[in-house]
Amino acid sequence: MDKKTRDILITNFLAILLGLILSGIMVLFLKKNPLQVFGILFSSMFRDGYTIGEIFVKATPLIFTALAFAFTFKANLFNIGAQGQFYIGSITAVTVSLLIPSPFAIPLAIIFSFLISGIWAGFIGFFKSKFKANEFLISMMSTYVALNFMNYLLRTTLMENKGEYPQTESLVKSTWLFKIVPHTRLHFGFILAVVAAIIVWLILYRTTLGFRIRAVGQNQEAARMSGVNPERIYILAFFISGGLAGLAGVTEVNGVQHMLLQGFNPSIGALGIGIAILANAHPIGIIFASILFGALHVGGTIMGQLSGVPSSIINLMEGFVMVFVIISYFVRKRWEQNREKKLLKEGI
């Protein structure tokens, strides 16, 4: 095992542990025994088939948003706007499925959600390459534009016929993503997510395009001197990244909710960033990291019901873990720098 992998394992383990300890302290304030509460958390995750299936249901959109962040991250770009791209994908998926109430809607929803949220995100890359705009800020702000656009549509064109709530009509059953395990909510979207992760891995590590994206990410000047146009790579990386986040819209609309409603999955974009960093932006690692977070989420919800501890403690825990995971990234960088410095000193 090389030193880098070792660092990743150590720091991630510590990050999760610290997150647990801190939220354990929070549990203490509620005058409950944290060990007992965490015991319920972990045992409840695996209590029956339905709950286990639920873990993968929750993991599915996280895989997509994490892949979205990871893809631009490989080009040394930051796509903080996966949440907004997810909304654009959701709008597209629900529109396609409402217009074409037949199984054909599913492939079309997949294609159009990818394309339209890809183009949406592609603009971020375009602004960066054309005007040297900061992609971090634009992608972040674009989330609010997408959110308000969705809310606007939910009160106008897409609003249910009754006109009571800001939500769409339910989708007809033929446009739902089919279940892959009976008696659970686990649907085809999970397979789609795993396939997407494998394709992303193939693109990044087995094609010349992916090679160029990584080359720009690691040494933009060397890539430029080798004939690569980094500006074009920005646009392309953001297009693919946005498309991936958009696919989460299909799995959530056609797979879980079977409609679009206000306040839809508001935190999968942010969780995706943390998951991608937890997995060191490796597409296959992202699958497992997403399942971990799915499990925490599902276990936390049940824990809230059983132990009398409010389930928001699990959000707190997720938050703590996320913060430590992100800090661990900088810790690793520091360690590596110190190692290099030491090598240099010894080398003289």
Place this chain on the structure above:
Amino acid sequence: MDTPFFELKNISKYFAKVIANKDVSLSVDKGEVLALLGENGAGKSTCMKILYGLYHADEGEIFKEGKRITIKSPKEAMRYKISMIQQHFSLVSAHTVTENIILGNVKGRINWIDEERKIQKLTDQYGFDVDARKKIKDLTVGEQQKVEILKALYLDANLLIMDEPTAVLTPQEIDTLMEFVKDYSRRGNAVIFITHKLKEVMNVASRIIVMRSGIIHGNVLKEKTNEVELSRMMIEHKIEELEKVKDNNYVKDVCLSVKGLTIKQKKGIPLLKNISFDIHKGEIFGIAGVSGNGQQELCMAICGALKQAEGSINLDDTDITNLSIKKRIELGMGYVPSDRHRYGMIMDMSLSENVLLKTSYSSEWKKNGLIDRKKLKDKTNQIIKKFNVKAPGHYSLARELSGGNQQKVIVGREVEFCGEFIIFDQPTRGLDLGAINNVHSAILKEKQNNKAIMLVSTELSEIFTLSDRVAIFYKGEIQGIFKTSELNSEKIGLLMAGYKHQEAI
């Protein structure tokens, strides 16, 4: 001996990848102008940034008048009356001269009339012609520099560090600056003047320290030296007269032709002025000169990374003046850059991936839409073998190799994939002897293969052994193009120092 005004003792500074300073000791006295001379990247600026508190030394100590001091930030440096003028000015362009000068040094209510009077007094004292109420963005570069100097004077600095102060100035402005430096030091202050220009050093300095690769290579009084000696110290300790083993016959077909190439900066002096030359097939064309005289820009312009203002470049019969880097690579142009970490390699990628870098658009590597990994592996192993690269295999990361072996991989890649014309920019800088021999024989082999080669080097011995003809660069202009047999190290040294051909004889 008296205690020096400021003294650095055994300063070492390591960056993540390079040694910037190693065991640097120097001192400066009151009333002295100390020139810190060296090529780009020799460690001059780093050393001074340590004194100014911008960097922290990994080893070593600083003394003021014999007392040990620690300087953790520019603010502390100012407390010890040290001021530094950076290469890139640190001025707020939307603010006035006065606002800039008092920035960070006033508290509470500002008495503008008082401050302006104070500044006026300083400008009169040194004969500066700067309007204190003007905004920085309305000033010329030379005037902006005066504001920087005024900032130091306002703080009552006794040691003024100037980093390449003349790089952006016109000749007249340089004269005024030199006058100021002399005047200021006469008043009992010390100046450290960082530069790589020999003439300036001889004009203004009282003592000269020469740096090379982060190490001090000479400490001389101005009266006891001359430009030729300094240029030798800067480049290498001793130029050995080398026997030339080669034939001067090359085919007369022109391969690369540069005509009237000019590159301008946004403001100020041009980087390259009216450069014209031809390189023939099978010819090695040497570019000599102290580094920082336009060689880097020339390479960048030829390979397409820098847009030229005027002039044209032809490769074979194709006008490549406006072609992209990618197109130029496809036409058979190779480039071994001087800064391989920055332009040549991706350190965290494998050797295979680094071999792929230059030809990633070629269909050669594609199989079913994916990279033909077997072919790439074989090619990389072939380069490793052919160029004697010491590496565990094609999968090793570039950063795991020594500098010499990294360079062999780059040379191998360029030689294997580029058919017509190759630029070698400082191909042996920082390499050990074995690697130097490897690179040299690769260059000569390409000559035999009838490729045109442009060799940029500050190592004169390298230029003399390899090139058929030599062009000498000085301040972005060609001092002359000579057959190598017409030159000797004496003459080339003078040409590099800025003397014209007639003076050199």
